[in-house]
Amino acid sequence: xxxxxxxxxxxxxxxxxxxxxxxxxxxxxxxxxxxxxxxxxxxxxxxxxxxxxxxxxxxxxxxxxxxxxxxxxxxxxxxxxxxxxxxxxxxxxxxxxxxxxxxxxxxxxxxxxxxxxxxxxxxxxxxxxxxxxx
Amino acid sequence: xxxxxxxxxxxxxxxxxxxxxxxxxxxxxxxxxxxxxxxxxxxxxxxxxxxxxxxxxxxxxxxxxxxxxxxxxxxxxxxxxxxxxxxxxxxxxxxxxxxxxxxxxxxxxxxxxxxxxxxxxxxxxxxxxxxxxxxxxxxxxxxxxxxxxxxxxxxxxxxxxxxxxxxxxxxxxxx
Numbered sequence: 235x236x237x238x239x240x241x242x243x244x245x246x247x248x249x250x251x252x253x254x255x256x257x258x259x260x261x262x263x264x265x266x267x268x269x270x271x272x273x274x275x276x277x278x279x280x281x282x283x284x285x286x287x288x289x290x291x292x293x294x295x296x297x298x299x300x301x302x303x304x305x306x307x308x309x310x311x312x313x314x315x316x317x318x319x320x321x322x323x324x325x326x327x328x329x330x331x332x333x334x335x336x337x338x339x340x341x342x343x344x345x346x347x348x349x350x351x352x353x354x355x356x357x358x359x360x361x362x363x364x365x366x367x368x
Numbered sequence: 369x370x371x372x373x374x375x376x377x378x379x380x381x382x383x384x385x386x387x388x389x390x391x392x393x394x395x396x397x398x399x400x401x402x403x404x405x406x407x408x409x410x411x412x413x414x415x416x417x418x419x420x421x422x423x424x425x426x427x428x429x430x431x432x433x434x435x436x437x438x439x440x441x442x443x444x445x446x447x448x449x450x451x452x453x454x455x456x457x458x459x460x461x462x463x464x465x466x467x468x469x470x471x472x473x474x475x476x477x478x479x480x481x482x483x484x485x486x487x488x489x490x491x492x493x494x495x496x497x498x499x500x501x502x503x504x505x506x507x508x509x510x511x512x513x514x515x516x517x518x519x520x521x522x523x524x525x526x527x528x529x530x531x532x533x534x535x536x537x538x539x540x541x542x543x
Contacts, residue, residue: 253443253470258495284400284505297470298505301496326503328403 252297260307261300267311274307277316280333281306281323290333402503402511404519410501414491417468417476424465424491429517434542436464436535437511438487439499442471442479444507446526451483453527454510458486460532462539465489469499469507510535514542 265271278292283299291299291306302323309319323331335341404410413425429435438454440447458464466487468476476490493499502511502519512521512535521538523531 253441254475255470255472255494287398298496301470302500304495305497305500323500324403325407326403326500327400327505330400 257297257300258304260304260311262303263307265307265311270310271307273316274303274310277310277319278303278306281320282331282333284327284331399524400505401524402505402519402522404503405522407519409513409517409519410498412491412498412501414467414493414498417466417471417490417492418473418480422489424467424489426517428465428489429513430515432515433463434512434514434520434539435488436462436539437502437513438464438466439469439502439504439507439509439511440466441469441507442475447479447508448483450508450526450528451486453529453532454486455484456532457527457535460536462536463488465491467491467493467498469493469496512538512542 265274275292279290281291281302283289283291283294283296283302285298286294286296289299291302306319309322310316320332320334329336335344337345409426409429411426413427414423416423424437436457454464464486466489468490471492471494473492476492480487480490491498504511504522506524508526510523510527511519514520520542521535523535527535
């Protein structure tokens with residue numbers, strides 16, 4: 235029985251969840267203009283892959299990430315600014331899609347956190363100093 | 369120093385471990401709903417996914433009648449599962465168009481041959497560009513578009529028998 239099961243595992247075809255089309259041209263090909271490619275690359279590192287949700291689209295091998303890279307490169311090659319492309323994606327997927335959080339009321343604790351930690355640290359340190367002197 | 373304060377780091381640690389354990393045991397809902405709901409369908413024009421059939425363009429959604437867009441692919445297994453329910457929706461009078469994502473004409477033809485063809489038009493989206501423009505994050509997904517071309521509803525994942533009534537209701541509401 236065990237052997238039979240192992241045999242079945244061996245011959246079973248894995249269920250592919252990917253298409254059979256090759257990646258989009260601009261998914262893995264750099265733009266000819268190095269300045270535009272640098273802009274596209276910087277943006278791709280700050281956009282979140284929709285299907286492999288801990289990775290940027292620059293890091294992901296998912297097909298959808300490849301298609302998103304193609305979208306970014308094509309729009310930047312067409313002369314769009316990186317921030318315009320980012321806004322276009324945010325308009326479709328929400329702030330979630332961008333790794334760079336916007337400054338707005340919901341995110342203020344995030345932006346204030348470093349300052350709060352610094353102040354808390356200073357406060358702790360001050361107490362220590364006072365104790366040692368006495 | 370306040371004695372109670374000594375246990376503060378331990379409490380912080382317990383809170384942290386608790387939060388991590390809770391999120392690991394019940395992961396957050398990872399669905400990314402489209403922000404295009406309430407917005408007009410983005411402008412697009414897709415070539416037919418099968419030669420001889422009609423392609424799909426955004427102009428097809430200003431007919432005055434609400435329609436469904438099914439975002440699917442022949443390589444998508446859950447799409448097979450929802451196919452009979454799309455046919456049922458068609459029988460209930462809901463007009464359905466489709467976008468075939470990253471697909472080949474012969475594969476799309478074989479898919480509808482095998483799983484039924486409830487679609488009026490099928491557009492080919494070989495680089496997922498219209499899928500991205502719609503704010504769709506996977507296959508299958510189904511959108512309700514009202515008669516003025518505004519996106520009204522998004523169903524993420526395969527349509528299950530229990531979802532049919534909801535989709536009919538959303539389609540009625542879009543009239």
